[in-house]
Amino acid sequence: MATALVTAARERLLERRGSTGAGPGEAWRMCRRHWALLVLLTAGATLRIATHAAYQPALIYIDSIRYLELTRTLEPGGLNPLGYPVLLLSWILPFRDLALVALVQHVLGLAMGAGIYALLIRWNVRRWLAAAASAPVLLDAYQLQIEHNIMSDTLFQALLLGGLAALLWSPGSPSLPAISASGLLFGLAVTVRSVGMALVVVAVCAVVLVWRSPRRRRIGVLALILACFAAPLLLYSSWSLYYGKGFRFSSAVSGTLLYARVAPIADCDGLRAAGAPDHVIRLCPREPIAARQGPDYYAHDPGSPSHTVAAPRSMTRQEALYDFGVHVILNQPLDVAYAVAHDFAKGFAPVRTAASTDVPLERWRFQERYPAYSGHDPAQITREYGGEPPAADASWARFLRGYQDFGYMPGPLSAAGMIAGLLGAAGLGRRRTAGPPGLRAACLLPSIAGIALLTMSAASMFSWRYQLPALVLFPLAGALGVTALIGKPESPDQRHLRSSPR
Incomplete structure (x- = not known):
């Protein structure tokens, strides 16, 4: 009995040591086992250090100023929600250094890569495949650029x-x-x-x-x-x-966004024939459909009818714009559906390009000079909120811009991840030997999340910025889907889990 107790205690101690990863030998074995992730994390950290060296203290976009102002006022109802100022900016801005915001967001980017890998390992995904799924968020140049912006995307x-x-x-x-x-x-x-x-x-x-x-x-x-x-x-x-x-x-500007979505395709003659109210007819763009601008223009440009046409006295401007959108949708449902589907499909293009009517791609490209936007002085922003004067290191900026020419996840690869997740969720392949119970649902959830988010983004307007959630979701779905499709021998613990009574 005493020998059995000693043996059990020794096994318990060894198990506890193994579970805590104590000892350099165990740490070395862990590094060897997960070397691919370590290489990717090192590369991702190096690229983020280069981004920090290229632009000080951070990149300040048009929306950045609104987010910073919201941190002071905490006033809801505008174009940008309050979550980003409350959950992240309000904790960092008291240190008076905008570079800290970019640093925290870069750390979040690295953590997301490690989190995707760890989650896939939990589902018995091959280590090389789990590492490949974490690579897009770690290495994509557009991800690096958005992390360095004072923008909500990384936290989202x-x-x-x-x-x-x-x-x-x-x-x-x-x-x-x-x-x-x-x-x-x-x-x-x-x-x-x-x-x-x-x-x-x-x-x-x-x-x-x-x-x-x-x-x-x-x-x-x-x-x-x-x-x-x-x-x-x-x-x-x-x-x-x-x-x-x-x-x-x-948002109080939901009418503007709905108007901007449908204005490029609105059939003015059709609205008149359908008996639309006068304020709806006045809001319809006068240019032929083929000569119209894109949703970004109709939402934000001061020359857009959404800013120049007066609303009736009986309703606000937002109500009038919303009413216009509803009339167009009811009058042209197939045209609106096609426009949304067309913008959804743009995100799967092989290379990063943008039509003349889309949000300019250059907004999300690294610039050789520190970017500044009309009507906004980045130096004034850094003086007000803290940080070094805005500056760009030309050599590092050129390096990042050159890397961005090819350092991104191609659209077809993103589509392949989405399709693999859907196929795995459908129960095709060797699912029964692919991993733990629930793998079909695990394939489906990130696929559904990606499709739902990108569809809702396309319902507003197309921008490559809005495609960034795909870097997290579709590689995750793809790795789980491939595991379900091609299968992998189960470990003894998994066989026990599958065979145990529930």
Whole structure:
């Protein structure tokens, strides 16, 4: 008995040492086992150091100024939600150095790469495939550029990945705390970028497809994740009510965005024939459809009818613009659907190009000089919020711009990841020997999230900036889908998990 107790204690101690990774030998074995990820992390960190050396203190875009001002006022109701100023900027700006914002966002970029790899390893994905799935967010030059901007995109990606990781971290059914955390992270993502509202589809699918329980209990779990999803939005709406903007989360400029989406394709003669009101006819662009600008012009340019045409006395400008959009959609539903589908498909182009009517691609390209935009002085911004005077190192900037010519995830590769995730979710291939239970749902969730987010973005306008969530979602879906399609021998623990009674 004493010998058995000593043996059991020794095995327990060895197991504890192994689980904590104590000792240089174990650390070396871990490095050898995951060397591909370490190489990618090193390369990603090096590129981010080069970006920091190229532009000081950070890149300041047009939206950056609005985000910085919102950090002071915390006033809801504008074009940009408050999530980014509250969750990130408000904690860093007191240090009076905008470079710290870029540093935190670069760290988030590296953490997302490591998180994708760790999540895939949990699902028994081959290590080389898991490393390949983490490469886009670590190495993509457009990702590097947006991380160095005072912009909300990096935080949005991190919350998005965090919500998915909470759902998928434990193969099989996630726990109730994980379900709650996922809903909360998805809800916070909506407060960072309104397009995140599409994630409610992912939340519902997660409970329907991932959670394994009787139907009655599943309804309760669905109510839990939706309540957690709604909690940040209710708090946001309450803050909006406090500021006299009404109990709502939707942006006050939703009418402008809807108008900008449909104005390029609006059939003015058709609206007249359908008996549209006078204010709708006045808002219709006078140019022939073939000669019109794109949604970016109709949303933001001072010469756009959305800014120049007066609204009737009985409604606000936003209500008039929204009314115009509704009339066009009802009169031309197929044209509007085609325009959205066309912009959705642009994100899968082999190379990064932009039509003359799209948001200019140069906005998301590294410039050899420090970029400045009309009407905004970056030096004034750094004096006001802290940091070195804006400057660009020409040699590093040229290097990054040259790297950006080829250092990005091609659109067909992104499409392949999306399709592989959908095929794996459909149950094709050797799914039964591919990994733990629930792999089909694991393939589907990131695929659905990517499709929903990119579709909602296309419903506004096309910009390569809006395609960045695909760097996180479609490689993740693709790696899980390939694992489901081609299979992988199960470990003894996985065989035990699959064969054990539930």
